[in-house]
Amino acid sequence: MKKLVIFGVGLIGGSVALALKKAKHTVQIIGVGRSADSLQTALDLGVIDVATSDVTTAVRDADIILIAAPVAQTPAILAAIKPHLTVSTVITDAGSTKGDVLRCAKEILGAQFNQFVGGHPIAGAEKSGVTAAMADLYINKNIVLTPTPATDTQALQRVKALWQACGANVSEMSAATHDGIFAAVSHLPHLLAFALVDDIASRPNAEQLFGFAASGFRDFTRIAGSHPEMWRDISLANRTALLDELDAYQQELKHLQKLLQSEDGEGLEALFKRASIARNNWGESRKQTQ
Amino acid sequence: MKKLVIFGVGLIGGSVALALKKAKHTVQIIGVGRSADSLQTALDLGVIDVATSDVTTAVRDADIILIAAPVAQTPAILAAIKPHLTVSTVITDAGSTKGDVLRCAKEILGAQFNQFVGGHPIAGAEKSGVTAAMADLYINKNIVLTPTPATDTQALQRVKALWQACGANVSEMSAATHDGIFAAVSHLPHLLAFALVDDIASRPNAEQLFGFAASGFRDFTRIAGSHPEMWRDISLANRTALLDELDAYQQELKHLQKLLQSEDGEGLEALFKRASIARNNWGESRKQTQ
Numbered sequence A, B: 001m002k003k004l005v006i007f008g009v010g011l012i013g014g015s016v017a018l019a020l021k022k023a024k025h026t027v028q029i030i031g032v033g034r035s036a037d038s039l040q041t042a043l044d045l046g047v048i049d050v051a052t053s054d055v056t057t058a059v060r061d062a063d064i065i066l067i068a069a070p071v072a073q074t075p076a077i078l079a080a081i082k083p084h085l086t087v088s089t090v091i092t093d094a095g096s097t098k099g100d101v102l103r104c105a106k107e108i109l110g111a112q113f114n115q116f117v118g119g120h121p122i123a124g125a126e127k128s129g130v131t132a133a134m135a136d137l138y139i140n141k142n143i144v145l146t147p148t149p150a151t152d153t154q155a156l157q158r159v160k161a162l163w164q165a166c167g168a169n170v171s172e173m174s175a176a177t178h179d180g181i182f183a184a185v186s187h188l189p190h191l192l193a194f195a196l197v198d199d200i201a202s203r204p205n206a207e208q209l210f211g212f213a214a215s216g217f218r219d220f221t222r223i224a225g226s227h228p229e230m231w232r233d234i235s236l237a238n239r240t241a242l243l244d245e246l247d248a249y250q251q252e253l254k255h256l257q258k259l260l261q262s263e264d265g266e267g268l269e270a271l272f273k274r275a276s277i278a279r280n281n282w283g284e285s286r287k288q289t290q
Helices: A011-022 A036-044 A055-059 A071-084 A099-115 A153-165 A175-201 A206-211 A215-220 A228-237 A239-261 A265-289 B011-022 B036-044 B055-059 B071-084 B099-115 B153-165 B175-201 B206-212 B215-220 B228-237 B239-261 B265-289
Strands: A003-007 A028-032 A050-052 A064-067 A090-093 A119-121 A142-145 A169-172 B003-007 B028-032 B050-052 B064-067 B090-093 B119-121 B142-145 B169-172
Touching (some): A071 A228, A090 A153, A099 A175, A119 A153, A142 A153, A153 A169, A175 A206, A175 B206, A175 B215, A228 A239, A265 B206, B011 B028, B011 B153, B028 B036, B071 B090, B071 B099, B099 B175, B142 B153, B175 B206
Parallel strands (some): A003 A028, A028 A050, A064 A090, B003 B028, B142 B169
């Protein structure tokens, strides 16, 4: 790989660039973005080698095009690069949802859809933007790739190699499996945290409430500090799976509510115990693998 | 204060003892508990000076009795110490709920209810037990005391001084105000985290789901690793305020659900933005005060 083009040089795209530079990869990294200021910052920080808003120049001779902009921009970016792709240009993305991205890539890329590899790095931070980017963001983190039966094997291998060069563990699964998993373990928790903070912030005594919130609240709501535009896009893109999860969770809350209403101490303790054991086992297994 | 008796030498009670010892306080600390093993550990770790299961000996000449056992044990402990109290013994507790504790103390202590000061240290960790106790647990943490019009001023001052000696910031409010605040910022988040983990752990593909859960899930669910018996007791004790909070939260989720169902991107972004701004402002203000 001689030339990598990154659309959207923020936390995710910027960290890929920094990881490759740290690994002494000799690739040239071109940043393309909506904001000239943000691209200039990426240049100043040494994250990218070239900044441009000219898609034609950017895409010419690109080995891999990584779309790491907010997911709502993906269709426009695919449409803009389409006329400039060769038969060997590999296109991949870093969006948190995959079904919608594959549908859109298939529609826009047509015969060249086989050159597209859906990807999702499971790494992030509460801050966004290129100033939050870091070379170590992907070390030992999971990256999910969602090839389809149409996907070109070599394209898949090149995207896999890109992420492995960043230190990540790559797995492959269908887009539907991916979207179901992340609706449950990521998208729903984000919605729940946003909902709690919004609920509390809207009250007349919000200041007093926040004043006594402690470390449990801090950790529970950390993800409520996430990027609103990004989470709007994720929520809409994975709407169907997310609505299923929201429904399942509301059932679980109704069950909890009944246990409380009937003062069922045994039932409450059993539920808390199941959760506590599962959570602590997960925490232990994570420690061992990371 | 020459003699402090702690019922329940776990994370909370043990950390009070360690804080006083670190501050070179010359008080003698007596530990009383259900489990001989756990008391022996507290002795071995130098957390307490004397371990006993004999309430008569323990309470004799005690200046302050701190009840730091799981809240469900509070009535039995109050009944056990009652016959041994002098007119100057101060009794306090460290329970996470206060309305129920005050009602129970009034009923059991009768005329000596004025010697009881309800207290709640806003500090904790995901682990419980005396081995998790630490001298610095209360440094700059909030302690809420809930005196009533009947509370003896000197008793209140002595309990205040005890917590200040541990490095804590003491505030005073009514039990009802306390219980409303903590239902919102602590008890509800715990229930929500337990509910999410229980929901996920009960599924056939739980292992796969946990396998892709990342740092957002880790922080959101940290409090789901909390002590099941303790949270059963807290939930039941603050049932009324907690049911109100659960109701308000379910309304908020229904609102979110409607925004998703109608693909209302603007509405979703507005909600996420309100939450994100409030959460980040809170995080900043916390950094400045701690």
